[in-house]
Structures are given as structure tokens and as C-alpha cells.
Amino acid sequence: MENVISRRDRKKVQILNTLVDISMELFVAKGFEETTIADIMKSADLGTGTFYNYFQSKEDVLKYVLTQKFDQAKNSLERLIKSTISPQEKISQILVILGRIYEDNRQLFGLINHLGPNQPPHGPEFKDILVSIIDEGQKNGDFRKTIPIEIVIETFMGLIKSAATSHSKIPFMENLNYKLDLFLNGLTEKNNK
Amino acid sequence: MENVISRRDRKKVQILNTLVDISMELFVAKGFEETTIADIMKSADLGTGTFYNYFQSKEDVLKYVLTQKFDQAKNSLERLIKSTISPQEKISQILVILGRIYEDNRQLFGLINHLGPNQPPHGPEFKDILVSIIDEGQKNGDFRKTIPIEIVIETFMGLIKSAATSHSKIPFMENLNYKLDLFLNGLTEKNNK
Amino acid sequence: MENVISRRDRKKVQILNTLVDISMELFVAKGFEETTIADIMKSADLGTGTFYNYFQSKEDVLKYVLTQKFDQAKNSLERLIKSTISPQEKISQILVILGRIYEDNRQLFGLINHLGPNQPPHGPEFKDILVSIIDEGQKNGDFRKTIPIEIVIETFMGLIKSAATSHSKIPFMENLNYKLDLFLNGLTEKNNK
Amino acid sequence: MENVISRRDRKKVQILNTLVDISMELFVAKGFEETTIADIMKSADLGTGTFYNYFQSKEDVLKYVLTQKFDQAKNSLERLIKSTISPQEKISQILVILGRIYEDNRQLFGLINHLGPNQPPHGPEFKDILVSIIDEGQKNGDFRKTIPIEIVIETFMGLIKSAATSHSKIPFMENLNYKLDLFLNGLTEKNNK
DNA sequence: CATGAATGAGACTTCATTCAT
DNA sequence: CATGAATGAAGTCTCATTCAT
Numbered sequence: 103m104e105n106v107i108s109r110r111d112r113k114k115v116q117i118l119n120t121l122v123d124i125s126m127e128l129f130v131a132k133g134f135e136e137t138t139i140a141d142i143m144k145s146a147d148l149g150t151g152t153f154y155n156y157f158q159s160k161e162d163v164l165k166y167v168l169t170q171k172f173d174q175a176k177n178s179l180e181r182l183i184k185s186t187i188s189p190q191e192k193i194s195q196i197l198v199i200l201g202r203i204y205e206d207n208r209q210l211f212g213l214i215n216h217l218g219p220n221q222p223p224h225g226p227e228f229k230d231i232l233v234s235i236i237d238e239g240q241k242n243g244d245f246r247k248t249i250p251i252e253i254v255i256e257t258f259m260g261l262i263k264s265a266a267t268s269h270s271k272i273p274f275m276e277n278l279n280y281k282l283d284l285f286l287n288g289l290t291e292k293n294n295k
Numbered sequence: 296m297e298n299v300i301s302r303r304d305r306k307k308v309q310i311l312n313t314l315v316d317i318s319m320e321l322f323v324a325k326g327f328e329e330t331t332i333a334d335i336m337k338s339a340d341l342g343t344g345t346f347y348n349y350f351q352s353k354e355d356v357l358k359y360v361l362t363q364k365f366d367q368a369k370n371s372l373e374r375l376i377k378s379t380i381s382p383q384e385k386i387s388q389i390l391v392i393l394g395r396i397y398e399d400n401r402q403l404f405g406l407i408n409h410l411g412p413n414q415p416p417h418g419p420e421f422k423d424i425l426v427s428i429i430d431e432g433q434k435n436g437d438f439r440k441t442i443p444i445e446i447v448i449e450t451f452m453g454l455i456k457s458a459a460t461s462h463s464k465i466p467f468m469e470n471l472n473y474k475l476d477l478f479l480n481g482l483t484e485k486n487n488k
Numbered sequence: 489m490e491n492v493i494s495r496r497d498r499k500k501v502q503i504l505n506t507l508v509d510i511s512m513e514l515f516v517a518k519g520f521e522e523t524t525i526a527d528i529m530k531s532a533d534l535g536t537g538t539f540y541n542y543f544q545s546k547e548d549v550l551k552y553v554l555t556q557k558f559d560q561a562k563n564s565l566e567r568l569i570k571s572t573i574s575p576q577e578k579i580s581q582i583l584v585i586l587g588r589i590y591e592d593n594r595q596l597f598g599l600i601n602h603l604g605p606n607q608p609p610h611g612p613e614f615k616d617i618l619v620s621i622i623d624e625g626q627k628n629g630d631f632r633k634t635i636p637i638e639i640v641i642e643t644f645m646g647l648i649k650s651a652a653t654s655h656s657k658i659p660f661m662e663n664l665n666y667k668l669d670l671f672l673n674g675l676t677e678k679n680n681k
Numbered sequence: 682m683e684n685v686i687s688r689r690d691r692k693k694v695q696i697l698n699t700l701v702d703i704s705m706e707l708f709v710a711k712g713f714e715e716t717t718i719a720d721i722m723k724s725a726d727l728g729t730g731t732f733y734n735y736f737q738s739k740e741d742v743l744k745y746v747l748t749q750k751f752d753q754a755k756n757s758l759e760r761l762i763k764s765t766i767s768p769q770e771k772i773s774q775i776l777v778i779l780g781r782i783y784e785d786n787r788q789l790f791g792l793i794n795h796l797g798p799n800q801p802p803h804g805p806e807f808k809d810i811l812v813s814i815i816d817e818g819q820k821n822g823d824f825r826k827t828i829p830i831e832i833v834i835e836t837f838m839g840l841i842k843s844a845a846t847s848h849s850k851i852p853f854m855e856n857l858n859y860k861l862d863l864f865l866n867g868l869t870e871k872n873n874k
Numbered sequence: 875c876a877t878g879a880a881t882g883a884g885a886c887t888t889c890a891t892t893c894a895t
Numbered sequence: 896c897a898t899g900a901a902t903g904a905a906g907t908c909t910c911a912t913t914c915a916t
Contacts, residue, residue, distance in 0.1 A: 260457030288481025674867025
């Protein structure tokens with residue numbers, strides 16, 4: 103009784119994960135519209151109809167995965183925010199973490215449009231983390247106060263996107279660091295006055 | 296006799312424009328994939344087959360319009376580059392011009408993914424214009440030389456995208472100006488004074 | 489348990505046969521180009537899309553049937569060739585067998601052009617059977633040696649086609665026998681006696 | 682007034698001939714179904730609609746040409762029949778003439794199916810010519826009388842088709858002559874008895 | 875829960891033919 | 896007579912979804 107997870111349930115989870123993995127692989131390889139449910143199930147060596155025991159639609163799989171990824175990112179950030187390093191250092195680290203996630207799932211995030219205009223799978227909590235850091239930096243005089251926080255955040259997120267979608271030959275992380283430099287330099291209060 | 300363009304040809308151009316307008320309207324309203332050729336032609340009150348007298352596919356319409364828009368942007372920039380104002384001022388003005396175009400066609404540019412990964416309809420000339428300005432600024436000591444030009448440009452273009460896709464309540468142009476401030480501040484050499 | 493073929497699979501075979509039968513019927517009745525896939529499926533009282541669970545195209549059905557027929561003919565001939573009757577007698581019998589098959593499927597074979605120029609569904613083995621018989625006859629002095637074997641075979645096959653596409657009122661088998669007479673008389677060595 | 686053919690009419694005939702030539706070229710090159718009227722008129726550098734001033738349909742062009750070819754063949758034969766050579770020699774000559782025509786227009790005659798089942802563009806007069814020759818040969822004892830005339834004719838025509846559609850490497854006319862040998866040998870009364 | 879054949883709506887596309895200019 | 900844009904019927908094919916087994 104205590105053993106809540108039966109063999110049956112374990113198998114269910116296993117199949118679900120297989121489906122998710124295969125779906126993402128195919129979405130990235132062939133594109134979302136071009137991937138059919140039959141494709142997915144054939145790759146998974148399962149019957150077509152079985153798909154509907156796990157998801158309601160193709161969009162559903164996508165939403166499921168993107169949500170997973172965002173949760174994962176959020177967890178990493180939450181751990182970071184509790185540390186005692188300076189806001190600038192935090193920003194740097196966040197950029198690296200987010201950048202890495204973005205890089206790993208670059209193509210995946212590109213599929214976000216297929217979820218319709220009002221379905222970004224990330225809650226507002228995500229933004230809150232950033233706000234608190236910027237806020238901290240502005241309060242202790244490290245960051246300029248003339249720029250609204252939301253602008254700073256948008257710009258910050260823009261950097262990541264920009265680096266992830268870059269066509270330049272500069273490696274991703276290097277690219278990201280240059281942009282971070284520009285950004286922090288722009289954000290920082292110039293005390294030599 | 297003097298009238299080289301026959302009534303027939305005038306009608307053709309007229310229909311082409313109608314088709315473009317209606318297509319874009321529908322693409323923005325319903326989404327690209329969701330808009331069928333039949334939809335377009337019904338809205339235009341024309342036979343379905345007529346579409347193929349003007350375009351080869353839906354993608355074709357989109358490409359046609361985006362190319363138009365980019366050409367229009369390029370023209371505006373080329374006029375600007377010949378003026379004698381400072382690089383910083385040029386950058387400002389460019390951002391404003393591009394920003395305005397971007398704003399006017401915000402939803403349109405969002406459709407760019409539907410053209411496949413390597414089909415952005417803007418040639419390399421576009422980038423060249425920016426390069427020459429940054430270059431000028433770096434040479435006369437206004438801009439930092441430690442950041443590679445391509446990074447600067449990517450960041451710059453990222454600003455526009457970021458402002459255009461912003462969900463914030465701050466108006467677009469104001470949003471853009473804040474980001475420009477951040478960017479120029481980050482880009483500017485600030486040792487002395 | 490013993491029954492390896494499930495009811496489902498039996499039904500599948502059944503439908504496939506139905507589709508083949510109906511297709512051929514319609515091809516013969518209305519012509520190949522004039523028969524649409526919707527026609528076939530409506531006659532079969534099945535959904536249009538179901539066609540594509542069994543065949544890839546109309547051509548595919550035709551190829552399938554013609555291959556079947558040719559295989560059937562080949563089997564009949566292979567049985568015959570092992571008997572010990574004289575080459576002349578063999579030729580006669582072959583003509584009768586092929587003739588009958590041809591007659592039964594006269595209209596069907598007329599559709600062979602729709603498979604493209606180089607897609608006759610009969611392999612080279614078919615010809616080999618005839619070659620061996622003619623060869624035997626030439627070796628034992630029954631048949632003239634001045635005519636190349638391939639010519640003999642082509643002429644022979646021509647007889648069948650000619651009889652099968654005849655517009656004459658003479659019944660098919662009689663027609664065929666007359667032509668066989670002409671052919672064998674022409675082929676036979678007749679100097680001595 | 683006496684000059685019945687105006688410049689206008691001459692031009693009309695010229696266009697008609699152009700259309701016929703181009704049509705046949707395309708029919709042979711791309712196939713009948715695959716050739717569109719637009720194709721033809723584009724090749725002819727004329728407007729699509731103009732086609733209908735000359736023909737009623739694609740089938741119409743085909744019928745027109747095939748009739749022309751058959752008439753041409755008939756003329757050749759009619760000239761031949763009046764000569765005083767032996768029936769055997771006549772048959773030989775006819776075969777050569779028909780064979781040549783067939784060879785020149787091999788692909789064209791292959792299109793004959795597109796005219797529907799009951800539209801062979803050759804009148805009965807064609808057959809009559811052959812009948813009279815065979816008849817002559819049977820009467821003077823050259824040809825066997827046991828074979829019905831229509832069978833002989835069908836077989837004869839079959840030879841030509843067989844040679845024309847041959848896949849063998851033997852050149853067409855040689856192929857034809859071999860078959861003629863077989864045929865005449867089979868048809869000839871063997872007087873050494 | 876798994877299966878996979880059946881479904882049929884609906885998208886795309888072609889093209890013979892018409893007709894206003 | 897020539898033109899060629901407009902037409903829309905018709906055909907092919909795809910695929911998410913259902914459902915009997």
C-alpha cells in the first residue's frame with residue numbers, strides 16, 4: 103500500500119517520457135507543422151491512437167516540454183539568488199545560466215509561436231527573480247536608477263535571444279559575454295564624474 | 296497613346312496590391328498557417344485559382360511584402376548615412392527610423408519564421424550601413440573598441456526586436472529610447488572627462 | 489490461438505481485394521484517366537482517404553494487378569515447359585494459355601501504357617521460357633534457323649496482341665489459331681518431306 | 682477576286698501549321714495529358730485564347746494530325762497498288778512504306794488511345810487496299826486460301842506494330858524484314874509437296 | 875491501456891475554357 | 896482575330912482524431 107507507484111504507473115511514465123523526447127527530436131529536426139502524430143508514434147514504435155492516452159494534441163506536447171524547461175531554469179535561478187555575491191556578479195551568473203539553457207534548447211524555444219499568442223508557458227515568477235536582483239543593485243548604487251526595471255529586464259532577455267539567434271562565427275558564450283559587457287557597462291553608474 | 300500602362304495592366308497591379316493587403320491582414324489576424332488561400336481569395340472576392348496568377352504560394356506573398364518593407368527601410372537609412380551628424384546621433388536616428396518601421400509592421404515581422412531558417416529577405420547591404428557608422432564612431436574615439444562590430448550590431452538589432460515585442464505598458468518609442476540610452480551608455484568610451 | 493490471421497487482418501485483405509476489383513472494373517468501364525480515386529472509394533463505400541492505406545496512387549493499383557496477372561501466366565508456362573511434347577506442340581499450347589489469359593484481361597492489358605514507357609511489370613524470366621522452347625525447336629531441326637530468336641518471340645507475342653485487339657467477328661480463339669497456323673507455317677522448315 | 686487566298690488566310694494557315702507542329706512535338710516529348718494548352722501557346726508565342734480559334738480541344742489537334750498521317754499513308758499505298766508487280770512484291774513494298782511511316786511517327790501513334798475507343802481516324806478504305814492485294818495473291822495461287830483475309834491483314838498490321846514497338850537492338854527495317862520473311866513464308870502456298 | 879484502420883474535412887493546385895478589351 | 900486574366904470545378908493527398916477490437 104505504501105508502494106504507491108505500481109509497475110503499471112512506472113511504465114506509463116516511461117512511455118510519456120519517450121513520447122516527449124521523440125517529439126522534441128522530431129520537432130527540431132523536421133519542424134513542428136511537418137511532424138505528424140503518426141511520425142512520432144512510429145518512431146516510438148507505438149500505435150497511433152496511443153498518443154491520445156498521454157496528450158490531447160501536438161500542441162499539448164510542446165507546451166508540456168517548454169513548461170518543463172522553464173521550470174528547470176527557474177530552479178537554477180532561485181538557488182542563485184540566495185547567494186551573497188554582488189548584484190553585478192549575480193547578473194553575470196544568471197546570464198550564463200540562462201544562456202546555457204537557451205543554447206541547449208535554442209531550436210525548441212523557436213517553436214514557442216506554435217502555442218498561440220497568449221500562451222507563454224512561463225509564469226510571472228520568472229520575472230520577479232530578475233526584478234529583485236536589479237532592485238538590489240539600484241538600491242546599493244551599483245546600477246543606474248534612470249532606467250525602468252522592466253526595460254532593464256527586457257534588454258537583458260534580449261541579449262540572450264540575440265546571442266542565441268546569432269549568425270556570427272563568434273562562439274555562443276563569448277558572444278554572450280561581450281553583450282553582457284556592453285549591457286553592464288551601460289547599466290552601471292559611472293562614479294568617476 | 297502616351298498612356299503606356301493599359302487599363303488591363305492597371306487592374307493587374309490593383310489586384311496584386313489587394314491580394315497583398317488582404318493576405319497580410321489575414322496573416323496578422325488569424326495567423327499564417329491558419330490562413331488558407333481560399334480565405335484570401337474569398338476576402339478579395341476573386342476565384343481561388345486567380346491567386347496563382349500572382350503568387351506561387353502563401354510563402355511567396357509573405358516574402359514579397361517583407362522584401363518591400365526591408366527595401367523601404369534600406370532607403371531611409373541610405374539617405375541618413377550621408378548626413379554629417381555625429382555617429383552617436385546617427386545611431387539614435389537610425390534606431391528611431393528602424394523602430395518606427397518595426398513598430399508599424401510588428402506583427403508582420405513576427406511572421407518571418409515562416410519563410411524557413413535561411414530566408415531573411417534582407418541582403419548584406421543592410422548590415423553594411425550600420426558597420427560603416429559604428430566604424431566611424433570607433434575611429435574618432437567615441438565608441439569603445441573592445442567590442443567586435445558584429446556584436447554591436449547584433450545587440451543594436453536586438454534592441455529593436457526587444458522593444459517591438461515588449462509586453463510592457465511603456466509606449467514603444469519611449470521603450471526604444473531607454474534601451475538606446477542603455478546601449479549608447481554601454482558603448483561609449485567613458486574614461487576621461 | 490491456432491488462427492494466426494486475426495479478423496482484422498482478414499478484413500484488410502478483403503478490402504484490398506475489393507479495391508482491386510472495383511478499380512479494374514472502373515478502369516475498364518470508364519478508362520483509367522477518367523476514373524478518380526473518389527469514384528473508386530465511393531463504389532467501395534469507403535472513405536476517400538482509406539485508399540491511401542492500401543495504395544499510393546492509381547498507378548499503383550494497376551501495377552499491382554498487372555504484376556499479379558503476369559505472375560499467374562508465368563506459373564502456367566513453367567508447368568508446361570517441363571512436359572515432353574514437341575516444341576511445335578508446346579508453342580501451340582503456350583499460345584492457347586497466353587491467349588486465354590490475354591483474352592480474360594484484354595482490356596486490362598490495354599491499360600499498360602499508363603504505367604509509363606519502361607514499366608512493363610514482367611521480368612525477363614518470361615522471355616526466357618519462350619527462348620528455351622524456340623531454341624529446342626531450332627536445334628532439332630523443326631524450326632528455321634535463319635530468323636533470330638528475339639524476332640520469333642516478338643512476332644509470337646504480336647500474334648496474341650493482334651488477336652486480342654482484333655475488331656473482327658471471328659472469335660478470339662479461332663482468330664488465335666489461324667494466326668498460329670500462319671506463324672508456325674512460316675517458322676517451320678519445309679524444304680524436304 | 683480571282684486571288685482567293687488573302688494574306689489574312691495565308692497567315693491563318695501558317696499559324697495552324699505552327700500549332701500542329703508544336704503540339705505534336707510537345708505531345709511526344711511530354712506526353713498528351715501532361716501537355717497543357719497553355720504550354721502549346723506559350724511555345725507558339727501566342728495568347729492562350731487564340732488556340733480556340735483553330736481547334737476545339739487538345740483531342741482535336743491530335744485527331745487532326747493522325748488523320749493527316751493516315752491520309753498520307755493511304756496515298757502512298759494507292760499509288761503502289763496500280764503497279765503491276767507480283768502480290769508478294771507488293772506486300773513487301775507496302776510493309777516497307779507503312780513501316781517507314783510507322784517508324785517516323787511511332788510515338789505519335791502511341792497517342793491514339795487518347796481519342797477514345799471508337800475514334801480510329803482511318804476509314805475502312807485503308808483496309809480495302811490490303812484486301813485487294815491479298816485477294817489478288819490468293820486468286821493466282823500465290824497465297825494460301827485457308828486463312829481468312831481479315832486474319833492475314835490483322836497479322837500483317839501486327840507485324841508493323843511489333844517491329845515499331847520492339848525493344849530489341851536489331852534496327853527497325855531489318856526487324857521488319859525478318860518478320861516479313863516469317864509472314865510471307867507462312868502465307869505462301871508451298872508448291873513442293 | 876494499446877492498437878491501427880477508417881474517416882472525411884479541407885488544403886493545395888491545375889487547367890480547359892470564357893470573355894472583355 | 897488575338898489576348899491573357901479570371902474562373903471554379905475537379906482531383907489529389909494529408910492527417911488529426913475516433914473507435915471497435
